[in-house]
Amino acid sequence: MYVALWPRLLAGSLSLALSAAVQAAAPKADVMIWRLDCGQIQMNDASPLSDTGTYDGRSRRLSNGCYLIRHGAEMLLWDAGLPSTLLGKPIDSQPISPTLSVDLPTQLAKLGLRPDDITRLALSHYHFDHAGQAAAFPKATLLIGAADWTALRSTRKPAGAEPALLAPWLTGKGKVDPVEGDRDVFGDRSVVMLAMPGHTPGASALLVRLRQAGPVILSGDVVHLEAQWSLSAVPSWNTQRADSLSSMDRLQKLAANLGATIIVQHDPSDVSKLATFPVASR
Numbered sequence: 001m002y003v004a005l006w007p008r009l010l011a012g013s014l015s016l017a018l019s020a021a022v023q024a025a026a027p028k029a030d031v032m033i034w035r036l037d038c039g040q041i042q043m044n045d046a047s048p049l050s051d052t053g054t055y056d057g058r059s060r061r062l063s064n065g066c067y068l069i070r071h072g073a074e075m076l077l078w079d080a081g082l083p084s085t086l087l088g089k090p091i092d093s094q095p096i097s098p099t100l101s102v103d104l105p106t107q108l109a110k111l112g113l114r115p116d117d118i119t120r121l122a123l124s125h126y127h128f129d130h131a132g133q134a135a136a137f138p139k140a141t142l143l144i145g146a147a148d149w150t151a152l153r154s155t156r157k158p159a160g161a162e163p164a165l166l167a168p169w170l171t172g173k174g175k176v177d178p179v180e181g182d183r184d185v186f187g188d189r190s191v192v193m194l195a196m197p198g199h200t201p202g203a204s205a206l207l208v209r210l211r212q213a214g215p216v217i218l219s220g221d222v223v224h225l226e227a228q229w230s231l232s233a234v235p236s237w238n239t240q241r242a243d244s245l246s247s248m249d250r251l252q253k254l255a256a257n258l259g260a261t262i263i264v265q266h267d268p269s270d271v272s273k274l275a276t277f278p279v280a281s282r
Contacts, residue, residue, distance in 0.1 A: 029186065030070070033070075033274065033280060034275075035277060035281075036067065036081070037107065038064045038104070038129075039101070041098045042097040042099075043060045044093060044095055049228070050233035051235065051238075055233070061268060063268040063270075064129055064266065066081045067218055070280075071185075071190060076122060076191065077118045077122070077140065079130045079220075080136070082100045083100075083133065086098055086132075087100045087102075105136055115136050116137075116139050121134060121141070121143070122204075123144045124203060124218070124221060125148055125202065126158060126161045131166055135168055139174070143183070145204050146202055149178040151200070159237065160200075180195075181195050194251070198234075198239070198240050198243035199222065199239070203221065205251055207254070207260065211282060213281050215260035216261045216262075216274070217254065217255055217260045217262050218263050219262060221265070222244075226264050226270065
């Protein structure tokens with residue numbers, strides 16, 4: 001009897017390996033994604049990208065991507081890039097030198113959209129290079145990891161955060177939806193926020209299922225460069241080292257199990273994995 005039950009028990013245990021929100025499923029709504037240009041970051045000192053000295057004495061150029069996702073009639077913006085105050089700022093010799101060539105409202109206008117057309121603004125985490133232009137979308141519901149939201153509201157400002165960038169929500173004028181664990185954003189498993197703590201306490205990645213291109217995972221800052229996967233390179237500015245390594249492992253295994261393409265948002269070599277703006281990936 002036990003032998004006969006074993007296949008069923010094994011199947012049951014495997015089905016629990018992935019949460020219901022992220023199990024493989026074809027998208028039910030019309031889902032499209034555009035990569036938006038949210039700046040460049042020149043790291044003249046790349047040493048913070050690893051707390052074990054991997055990048056000591058090196059420099060790296062990082063891209064900074066934001067992503068517009070259409071789900072039926074709804075528009076979700078994933079991350080809000082660098083602040084618009086950096087528009088046209090030249091790259092200089094500072095250890096970290098960010099610049100922005102075009103803002104989000106300008107890019108949305110090329111798609112016939114206004115900031116008020118964005119119904120949900122989901123942030124991978126609270127750092128200024130991902131929340132920079134958030135205030136341009138005050139009518140959007142803000143989705144952010146619950147632990148990050150708690151940190152932003154504490155009396156001690158988290159490193160790398162500029163709470164003023166999220167003023168519409170921190171002052172109570174905008175709607176906030178703090179996210180605990182994984183979140184099936186639209187209820188059909190086509191767009192899922194994935195809990196990936198470590199870089200910040202409530203950091204997330206985003207799984208998007210496309211009919212033609214298949215599933216993609218937007219990394220947030222689980223890593224900043226593709227090379228960090230094999231090196232297990234944890235940045236020195238991450239809030240929790242063990243959580244960082246666990247999230248790196250989880251994201252890679254999810255991608256393998258789902259057959260998903262990982263988009264490392266800060267790696268310039270990953271920009272070409274999605275269609276070039278203003279074309280959308282489907």
